[in-house]
Amino acid sequence: MNFDPRYSGRNFTSVGTRPLRPDGVDKVTGRARYGADFNMAGQLVGRVLRSPHAHATIRRIDTSKAEKLAGVKAVITAADLPDLTDGDAAMYDILDNCMAREKALYDGHAVAAVAAVDARTARQALKLIEVDYEVLPHVTDVDEAMKHTAPLLNDAIFTEGLEEKPAKPSNVTKRTQFGHGDIHEGFGRADFVVERSFKTEQTHQGYIEPHACVANVSSDGTADLWVCTQGHFVYRQHCAQLLGMEASKLRVTSSEIGGGFGGKTHVWAEPVALALSRKAGRPVKLVMTRDEVFRASGPTSATSIDVRIGARKDGTITAAEATLRYSCGPYAGMWAEIGAMTAFACYRLENVRTVGYEVLVNRPKTAAYRAPSAPMAAFAVESAIDELAKEIGMDPVEFRIRNAAQEGTRSSYGPVYGPIGIGPTLEAAKNHPHMKAPLGKNQGRGMACGFWFNFGGQTCTDLNIGMDGSVSLAVGTVDVGGSRASLSLVAAEELGIAYEQVKAVVADTSSLGYNDMTDGSRGTFSSSMATISAARNAIKILRERAAQMWDIPIDDVVWEKGHAIAKGEKYGNLAALSLREIAAASGKTGGPIAGHSELVADGAGVSFATHICDIEVDPETGATRVLRYTVVQDAGKAVHPTYVEGQYQGGAAQGIGWALNEEYVYGKDGRLQNPGFLDYRIPVCSDLPMIDTQILEIPNPNHPYGVRGVGETSIVPPLAAIANAVSNAAGVRMTHIPMSPPRILAAIEAERGGRWSK
């Protein structure tokens, strides 16, 4: 990488402004093309047959009757998606999740699929497929699954991370541990100790757009895939590997995305659609229903967490520990490990230990969900922190400020921090008018902090200058939160031209080099770095062309405010050449002008946030109302502040839903009881106040403009901030998420020994 990513401290012209979002009109008028909006002549309808059992051996599948039904063009099972993963365990899990092999591992697990001329025929065909199941005992609860008596999902699993390999298999795939110091010594010095156990239920990312794709495999073995995804290059890799194709023979085009939040970071239905198309010889469209989205895609972990924190009378934390148990669905994951790393990351701790357990359950394969695993850990820790502050008699903000991590602090997950923003977000929260606003009867205020790592990754960008001087920017990171606008601002900034002169598009996988997916809050961070690099490469060519036009050495040409300028008194009579003028002459000075960049964007810089929340609890019903909500977060540099605010508000809104309502409910039969938005209630506008935001800008030293990722951290504090607010309003510590009305009412009644009559 021949690019210096260090922060330069420049002043900005375009970056930091708020142009109208370029995709807004198309999205609100229905012109924007999402995954299900693409169609091809002769396309078939794909449908998937799913297991009605939480855990069952598949003894036999008979597809013969379905194949004979008029209008059915292909039927596939796992036999049509053989294992080509070559020992890659993670890919094998993805394959098995796309189409079950020996066992169905959760209610909704795909076992067969059909492609037919229309949806009615496809549904009829599914009914004609005979599956002979041997139903097995199941387990869906994370704590139950850890017991020695629990049904085993996979008898080849022996817990990793123990000093000795266990003698028996279990549902615990791995134990991990982080920390430093001596917690026993630390707790020995504590004047106050808070010890609590917490639970959080499984939630879905709740993206409005279901998984959708159109696959077309040609007779020559090449293929196209149009799909809603967070990473079309990653989908290409996955699909090519699972179908035994060369990646270059598969072109993947990403659609607009109606939400992903981590749930569209690996394939689900796409290899199935490609396999159907390959077998049928025709294009196949496969769109999940909402029921399928809930039963078979996406959810985050359910968790069970124990926390213990000790502090001295003066408010100094002396020791902290947590044991975190996270459900992974039926396949190994690293969800508890991430929870164990993030749990205490906000604090300066001499003695800390976290232990994580990854637990298999008969639920859908756990997927990333916006700062995956961190919100649940923060809920447990920040609840205990609040309670400890109360016991000591300190203001909860002051208690956190006293113990906040700072530059030079050894983080709870290991490394020593560089410059970080937890302190400034806490100070900003402390001084925010929200903190001083009066509260009414049955109302409570809560606050909490949150941490997320942020990532970069492989990134490739093309910047093409048209002969009219307009600029096309082709990026490979899917736009999940406004990155096309932000990246256009960055290109305009670097080139010194107007934002309106730049148009950014997300290029398909055959038009651009590989890009990692848009995850880890990396979209704008990574692609802006690549855009700056591409623009600088284009500027070098623009200077060369201007030098040609003037017939002077290139070293005498500088680039300022969108113009080539001949420097030095001897060129005093030469008028500056604009980008448009140089572009117009490009056909005579060497051809098209473009800048290209491929790099690994690293050094994203960790991120912190502090949230404040006011809640009113109805003591008669346990119902809650969010009265006021404030997000304070460090953005490094807000490229397009409106989008940054949108990310802050979106994270808070999702967190409010998670904290108060959202929950996977399983019956005793192991089947999901609420796979739809009527029974799985995400917040709507009338549930939410206007969410206030405060952007802090503490530059990231590893980005030329100081940019940090902003997309994920905002979902980390809400569970805890809301739990603290509800606990303060109701007068009882809430330890189970979601805090739905029955759960709040039960907690109140348990605390007071009867119905609350205050």
Next chain:
Amino acid sequence: MVEVTLWGSLGAIAGGKSKVEIEAKDIRELFRKLAEQYPGFEPLIEKGIAVAIDGTIYRDTWSKELPQGAEIFLLPRLAGG
């Protein structure tokens, strides 16, 4: 020579050590020498290990130099949403 701290489960591969000393100028050389000295590292490096240099996490920039005296910390490569 740089001192490299290993996260919990990596220590087992290095014979129970939590820190190892390696003569390496950049991440690429660090990984190569780690795999030579402790072959158990090879599949993990293949799957992905992140390197924190003075607190900044690098996942893929194997050309990143390891300054003398810097704190080098190996971490799991994490997923994001």
